[in-house]
Amino acid sequence: MIVSKMKGAIYMKTITYSQVGDYQIPNLMANEPILNSHYARLRYQYLKNNHPGHLFALKAKNQLNQHLKEIEVQAQERMETMMQQLLVKYPAPNKENNQMKWVAYMNNLKSIANEVILKEIINN
Numbered sequence: 425m426i427v428s429k430m431k432g433a434i435y436m437k438t439i440t441y442s443q444v445g446d447y448q449i450p451n452l453m454a455n456e457p458i459l460n461s462h463y464a465r466l467r468y469q470y471l472k473n474n475h476p477g478h479l480f481a482l483k484a485k486n487q488l489n490q491h492l493k494e495i496e497v498q499a500q501e502r503m504e505t506m507m508q509q510l511l512v513k514y515p516a517p518n519k520e521n522n523q524m525k526w527v528a529y530m531n532n533l534k535s536i537a538n539e540v541i542l543k544e545i546i547n548n
Contacts, residue, residue, distance in 0.1 A: 452483055463499035464492035466546045474547075499541050506537040 441448040468488075471479040482488040510533045519526040 450484070459489050459492040459496065461496050463541070463546060464496045466542070467492055467495045470547050495545060499545050502541050502545060503534075503537050506540060507533060510537065 440451045442451055443449075468479075471482075479488070482491050514533070516529050516533075517525045
């Protein structure tokens with residue numbers, strides 16, 4: 425049984441089980457669909473491939489979406505600050521004169537920031 429508190433009241437939820445061979449597996453359903461944004465999908469795949477026990481625990485506690493939302497917010501904020509910092513340190517070429525050069529340069533900075541985010545936030 426799972427006990428959850430909502431606005432001062434205690435609600436009991438029963439867990440049902442399915443028999444699979446010799447094992448009883450809990451029938452767990454997420455209340456919300458899994459968050460479907462870029463960094464959330466990357467984090468979900470990382471947990472699925474490298475830490476399935478942690479992923480199962482998040483699903484069992486019904487905290488997966490909350491975790492994925494936190495990761496998405498952290499990654500987006502980090503991307504914004506890193507892009508600003510990189511542009512201060514390495515100024516972009518003039519956009520009006522060299523549009524293609526500017527686009528290539530900005531894509532390069534974005535890929536640098538994305539690699540740092542993957543290392544620091546997603547795969548951590």
